[in-house]
Amino acid sequence: MANFNGYLIISAILFSIGTIGVLTRKNSIVIFMCIELMLNAVNLTFITFSRYLGNLDGQIFVFFIMTVAAAEAAVGLALIIAFYNNKDTIDVDEVQLMKW
């Protein structure tokens, strides 16, 4: 039982680190990596519960998430490059074209 708790605690810590990173950092690549961190924290939770409940559904979800994350990485990095080409920076505070 303690084993499962350990996994879940690590997952929670990873998720919190990712969240704080998204909230506090300005560098868009760092924010991007933090999002990946959050996704993988969730993956870890899925796996843990899958084992715990003896049900494969969680693992299937993980595959989906990894696929989506890969696609997201491709799109996200492309956006960041385009952004850098225009603004010569990747600071997210510079992106406020949609401001009121």
Added chain:
Amino acid sequence: MFDNVWLIPILPFIGFLINGLFGKKIKNETVIGTIAAGAVFGSFIVSCMTLYKLLSLGSEERLAEVKFFSWITSGTFNADVAFLIDPLSCIMIMIVSGVGFLIHLYSIAYMHGEEGFYRYFAYLNLFTFSMFLLVLGNNLLLMFVGWEGVGLCSYLLIGYYFHKKSAGDAGKKAFVMNRVGDFGFLLGLFTLFWYMGSTHNVWTITFSEMAKTSHLLPTGGVVTVITLCFFLGATGKSAQIPLYTWLPDAMEGPTPVSALIHAATMVTAGVYMIARMNYLFIRSPETLTVIAVIGACTALFAATIGTAQNDIKRVLAYSTVSQLGYMFLAMGVGAFGAGVFHLMTHAFFKACLFLGSGAVIHSMHGALHHAHSHDDAQDMRNMGGLKSKMPITFATFLLATIAIAGIPGFSGFFSKDEILWQAFSNPHHGSLNILLWGMGAIAAGLTAFYMFRLVFMTFFGECRITPKAKDHLHESPLVIVIPLIVLAGLSVVGGYIGIPKVIGEVLGGIPNYFEHYLDPVFKYSEEYMSVHGAHGGIHNIALEWGLMGTSVLIAIIGITVAYALYVSNTGIPVKFVAAFPALHRAVYNKWYIDELYDFMIVNPCKSFSQFLWKGFDVIVIDGAVNGVAKSVMALSGVFRLMQTGLLSNYAWSMAFGVVVMLSYFILK
């Protein structure tokens, strides 16, 4: 039997369509005038044939309904487009088509060179069509269509010279006042229909069926309400107190229009309506009293105003109001036949008078125009001495004036005297009868006075326009003179078809053809009165002769006074005015009735409308609509500040939201 009766209204309608749609292209006045007058002449021919056929039937069979198609059918309710042919409607179509044709003919010359010549004739034909619908319709709804149609045409023709503000205002006034009356007409219709349907399961508005079922109505009560509503409609259309003020203003229209619509035909629609539904009115003594009193008051009141007017057409307008008062007096005393008889004779002599005045105005206008004078062509103070310049107009005008004044031997005498005698002797109003007769007799004297005042001021004495203009005065062309002669002839002899009984007996037993002819129409009223009329009225031949003599004497006094004041001692009226300035001012200004109405009704209405516009509509309605939009704008002005465009802000608010939601679910 009456298969071709549909032609009567359709011919003028076709004329209206041709002139209304293509008149602007046709341009040729002769063609337009011929189409319009020809259409009405066709109606006149068919009307004559209809009358002839009707007369060939026995007196009891003189009622036919010609159905064309079902108009509205809903459950047990049914309204057809169908015509009712009976003695009353036949008289009306004869007047409308006969007098109407003469006036169309006259108009061709009178309106020569006017802008919108085709428009005038299109309206005139449309009017004739509507009037035929009104008098021929066999049910109240079809009558109402005609009733509204003539009101519309009246409005259009009063406002014919619409570039003049006064003409436009007069048209609006006529229309609005008529709307008040129409409202009464509709209320009466609804009340009658609802009452008969809900209490007796008789869902009908057809005149012949209403006559047969009228015995189901109890005397007084609901029938009083119904008939008073209908009478309100009649006061609007027929210019009675309290809704008469539009008619004098309606003189802004062309003079032939005044002759046709505002003297001979449309304004008598109210009288026709009451005569048509006599079986309802006879069942309500209260309504009859109201009608008689209003009729007598209008006759007297309008006559007093007529004595001080200087505009030739206005005198005739008040005279018309006054004569219509006589007709309503006749209706109110149950003398329906006498009222319709007066309607007919009045159509002859008043149309003649109006057309005569039109000829005078036309001639005056031309003369003043030649002399470059800006004097008013309608003001009698500018006229005088036209006798020698326009002999035929003068002769016809004089004959019609004698007829309206009630001199024995002329048509007006027979009809007016019959009304006065019935007012005195009828069994309906008890002691009120003497008052009614007295008012009628005084009004007759005033009528004789103001009509001869008009004749003396216009045709006698010295000509008061400049000599230069005087040379241009001339007799009117033939097309104008012929209708005058025909109408003057009818004004003289038209009365002999309805000689009152007492005179007829002296003359060797000549019956009152007109009254016998109309008997079938009023038989339900006769039956009702023979059962319910306990008093039976007064039958005293000596008294009748006496009253007749009195009314003739009063008329002769009126004429003598007019002669004394306006021919032999022309200084007296001026002195009289100087002696009683207040009285003269009051009469000259029509007893300030228009001002009173303005003060009591028009201005409060205007202020209230102003309040509704500026106060309610602008502030409340617009304020609410604009307020909603403004508050949304103000709120969004605040909330849009949340759109900072900064990623971290969005991320923080998202995280905050998640935390709030999670804590809610966990702590629940």
